[in-house]
Amino acid sequence: MSKRERGLCFIKSCSWTSWLLYCCVFINLANGYSVKNCTIRGSLKYAVNINVFCNKRSLHFVPGNIPDKATHLDVSDNVIQKIKKEYFSQLSNLKSLIAQHNKIREVEEGAFSSLVNLQELNLACNKLTDILGGMFQNLGNLTVLRLNENLITNINFSAFSPLISLRKVNLSRNHLNKISKVQPLFLLPQLQEVHIGINGFTSFQTSEVSNISLRLKVLDLFQNPLKVFSITADIFPLLDNLVLAFITENMIWDVQDKRYLQSVQHLNLSGLQLPLEKITDLLQTFNSSLASLRLHSLGDVKVRALIRNVCLISSLKFLGLQWNNITSISKDEMQFCTQLTELDLSNNRLYSVPAIVSSLPGLRLLDLTFNQIKNISCVDFSNLTQLRTLQIFRNDISLIENFAFKDLKNLVTLIIRSNRLLLNGYFKKDLHKLESLDLANNKLDSVHSGDFESLKSLRNLSLSDNQILFIEPGSFNGLTNLIFLNLQSNKLSQSSIKDSVFSRLPNLKSLLLNNNYISYDSQEALVQPPFRYLKKLKILNIFSQGHKGMCYLPSNLFKGLWSLEELQAENLNINSLHPDTFTYTPYLWVLDLSRNDFISLTTKEFLPLQVLKTLHLSKVGLQSLDFLINANLSKLHLLHASKNALSVINETLIQSLPTLIYLDLQANYLSCDCTNAWFVNWTISSNDTEVESGYELTCNYPDKLKGHKLLDLDVGSCNVDVGFFCFISTTTLVSLTLLGSFLFHFLKWQVIYAYYLLLAFLHDNKQQRKLNGLQYDAFISYNVHDELWVMRELVPQLEGEQGWKLCLHHRDFEPGKPIMDNIVDGIYNSRKTICVISRHYLESEWCSREIQVASFRLFDEKKDVLILVFLENIPCHQLSPYYRMKRLIQKKTYISWPKPGEDTRVFWQKLRIALETKGTSEMEHPISWDLGVI
Incomplete structure (x- = not known):
């Protein structure tokens, strides 16, 4: 069987099937991506910061498919043992690399050399033992390096030299028992913060660190067995924060001149195991500069003895006394601490507010959390007119006496959660400047009118995790500045959230009602929707955890919420939505309907949400997302539809x-x-x-x-495969297709083709034609509507001017011979086939068959035999699928007829060059002109 006969057979039997499958498979893909073993946050096309999370995946190596635009990479909590150079070779945009909590023992030399923009490198919690000389090559922009909690015993002297921008380094919890091993660190020009706690250092001396002044601001020597701390030169002129906590040896403190540490403002001596007199001597070094002192975990006896001397430091503003088992502090012990502005007495055993507190009028922050205080008396906070933050949560407070807050005229934040309080008129007076009040996790069972009437400046109110059953209308009257109200995890019902409850909160922006007992019996409209006065509300949480949920959402439940941007409504036990549910929330950005059991969702419910950006539909029983197709969610960014x-x-x-x-x-x-x-x-x-x-x-x-x-x-x-189609066309596909709904349409041609193929097989009169035996230079394939252009323009130019011999239907077809056979003979007897393409051409059945035959010859011979001439601009979707097939195989020659008024000489020159091109492989001699729309 000759090439042209096999082409005839292939074209006719596969034409309809290939058209269908090409339309289904070879389409313009929308944009989407996924990276194996990683999660990406940010668009590869638009986002400035691309965050890649490959953590907690049990990975033994860094994935190789990370986008080269990534700026943040997290491969922590895996089982990686070695960092190889090829892992990051393409990630030159990376700014942050987190590889903590692996099993990294080795880093190849130059492994990070491609990360020229890296600013943070975290290798903490691994098994590194040596820092080699070439580990940090090219990391000139690195500012933060974390190597804590490894097994490092040796550091090459030149290892840190490339880190000219390094500002912070953490080498805590390693095995570096001599300061000389980290001495090159201190010489880095930009270094400001060094953490080298728990390393086994026995001495810290000027001679071991530097002989020049350093830029260091933070030095952390936490829990080293220091026996000597000696500063004999002014090498730390900028040191601001010094940590000497939990040093367990009887350390010799040798600072020959107080001026050497005169800039230190923050000192941590928590857990310091020195005799009392040595700690006292040590503190005298900082008498002129110290602003913050932490004395945690020293014990009640020692800390009491120290307080008197500590209070003599006139510059001291913050004093931390956590975890000392203090039960009380007398006025005598802290009588000289009047300069304090912040006092932390949390995590002790105080049964009442220490009397000394009222003698510290300059206090702006007082922390009494995690104690055993039972009552607040009317004198506990007297004289604290400057106090702005009071934290007394996690105590056992059940009573607050009248006028206990009368002197707190400037208090802004009061955190009194996790006690045993009932509302008993505590906030009907005083606290006129209070902006944040946290009463969560107490014993409140109701809220009454006037309970908060004095809190005119209040902006944030948390009443969550109580037992509130009832809120009296008008309870929040006067809170015109309130923007955040937390009522979650109470026992509120439908009757408790009437519109009158929220009617006087004109500026409320966030309302949390989740985990209550609010429910409705139907979707019927409510007479008085509860939120109708909350015109500025932006966030509403009504989701349920463990309760039966709302069961139904009334059609006008959200009436009045014109500014709402985020609605959390998950696990409400609802199975349908009324079409009007979201008509009152046209500016909703985030909608969470997860963990409901919807019978069905339709397009109508989502039509009002024209600006929705995030939609959560996880675990709602969906079988299809097709209801979103016509919902016009053109601005949706995130769609969660798991489970x-x-x-x-x-x-x-x-x-x-x-x-x-x-x-x-x-x-x-x-x-x-x-x-x-x-x-x-x-x-x-x-x-x-x-x-x-x-x-x-x-x-x-x-x-x-x-x-x-x-x-x-x-x-x-x-996908479409030529070999597959040829095989199927000669076996089952032809019979199954032709016996279908298109039997009559295809039967007549199949008989004709079979006849000629059989004739060719019996008589062997169809031979392959050689190039020098061809009869024509070009076969012209055109539609009758374009015949005028062919006869007036094309034929005179190609035959008259250029001397080519053309094969034309009306002139060269053999009379009486079947049309299809004439077409095949004409194409295979010509060196080239010129297809004159227009819209009429694409609509013509015979023209379509001509280009199909020419395309098959192109495919079979793999030679440049097909020239396409476009008389007009045609959209891509209107082109024949066989032209697309040709494009998929290899680039071809395309020529466009100039627009009216344009010069045609370039067109004829290009056509002449295309005709002169020999029958070489297209891949060897490509010629291509852009058509714009093609």
């Missing part, structure tokens, strides 16, 4: 969400067949939408592939 029963994600859905950058489909019932071929290609190949854990998506159908990875599906069998 549903979705099986197919189609192209139409994705294209209806043009701004989608994140898609979560985990734990669905996805089909591993050709129905998801498009989705597989889209997930892997494009760059704008992250498919969460795309490589972890599993198949649920068919049964033989259940549990397999979706992206491992071989979609090649779903």
Whole structure:
């Protein structure tokens, strides 16, 4: 069988099937991506910061498919043992690399050399023992280095020299027992912060550190067995923070001149195991500069003895006395601490507010949390007119006496959560400047009118985790500045949240009502919607955890919430939405309906949400997302649809969400067949939408592939394949297709083709033609509507001016011979085929068959035999699928007829060059002109 006969057979039998499959498979993909073993935050096309999270994946190596635009990479909490140079060779944009909590023992020399923009490197909690000379090559922009909690015993002297921008380094919890091993660190020009605690250092002396002044501001020597601390020169003129906590040896303190540490303002001596007199001598070094002193975990006896001397430091503003088991402090012990502005007495055993507190009029912050205080008396906070923050949570307070807060005229923040309080008129007077009040986790059972009437400046109020059953209308009257109200985890019911409760909160922006007992019996409109006066509310939480939920959402429940931007409504036990549910929230940005059991969701419910950006529909029993197609969610960025029963994600859905950058489909019932071929290609190949854990998506159908990875599906069998079609066309596909609905349409041609193929086989009269035996230079394929142009323009120019011999229908076809046979003979007897393409051409059945025959000859001979001349601009979707097939095989020659008034000489010159081109392989001699729309 000759090439032209095999071409005839292929074209006719496969034409309809190939058209259908090409339309289904070879389409313009929307944008989407997924990275194996990692999660990406940020669009590869638009975002400035691309964050890649590969943590907690049990990885033995750094994944090789990380986008080269990544700026943050987290590979922590894996089992990586070695950092190789090729891991980061393409990640020159990386600014932050987190590799903590692995098993890294070795880092190849130059492994980070490509990370020229890296600013933070975290290798903490690994098994490194040596820091080699070439480990930090090219890291000239690194500012933060974390090597804490390794097994480092040796550091090459030149290892840190490339780190000219380093400002902070943490080498705590290693095995560096001599300061000389880290001495090169101190010489770095920009270094400001050094943490070298728990290393086994026995001495810290000027001679071991530097002989020049350093820029160091923070020095942390936490829990080293220092026997000597000696500063004999002014090497720390800028030192601001010194940590000497939990030093367990009887250390010799040798600072020969107080001026050497005169800039230190923050000193931590917590847990210091020195005799009392040595600590006293040590403190005298800082008498002129110290502003903050921490004396945690020293014990009640020692700290009491120290307080008197500490209070003599006139510059001291903050004193921390945590974890000392203090039960009380007398006025005599702290009588000289009047300069203090911040006092931390948390985590002790105080049974009442120490009397000394009222003698410290300059206090601006007082922390009494985690004690055993039972009552607040009317004198406990007297004279504290400058106090701005009072923290007394996690005590056992059940009573606050009248006028206990009368002197707190400037108090801004009061945190009194986790006690045993009932509202008893505590806030009907005083506290006129209070802005934040936290009463969460107490014993409140109701809220009455006037309970907060004095708090005119209040902006944040938390009443969560109480037992509130009832809120009297008008309870929040006067709180015109309130912007945040937390009522979650109480026992509020539908009757407790009437509109009158919130009617006097004109500026409220956040309202948390989740985990209460609010429910409705139907979707019928409410006579008095509860939120109708909250015109400025932006965030509303009504989700449920462990309760029966709301059961129904009344159609006008959200009436009045014109400014609402975020609605959390998950786990409400609702199974449907009224079409008017969101008509009152047109500016909603975030909607969470997860963990409900919807019978159905329709387009109507979502039509009002024209600016929605984030939609959570996880675990709601969805079998399809097609209801979103016509919902006009053109601004949706994030779609969470995990833990549903979705099986197919189609192209139409994705294209209806043009701004989608994140898609979560985990734990669905996805089909591993050709129905998801498009989705597989889209997930892997494009760059704008992250498919969460795309490589972890599993198949649920068919049964033989259940549990397999979706992206491992071989979609090649779903694509058009020439060999596959030839095989099928000669066996079962022809018979099955022709016996279908198109039997009559194809039968007559098949008989004609079969006749000529049989004749060729019996008589062997169809031979391959050699180049020098061809009869024509070009076969002209055109539609009758374009005949005038062919006869007036093309033929005179090519035959008259250029001397080519052309094959034309009306002139050169053999009379009486079947048309199709004439076409095949004309094409195979010509060196080239010129297709004059117009819209009429594409609509013509015979023209279509001519270009199909020419395309098959091109495919079979792999020679440049086809020239396309476009008489007009034609959109891509109107072109023949066989022209697309040609484009897929290799680039071809395309020429456009100039627009009216333009010069035609260039066109004729290009056509002449195309005709002169010999029958060389297209890959060897490509000629291409851009058509603009093609």
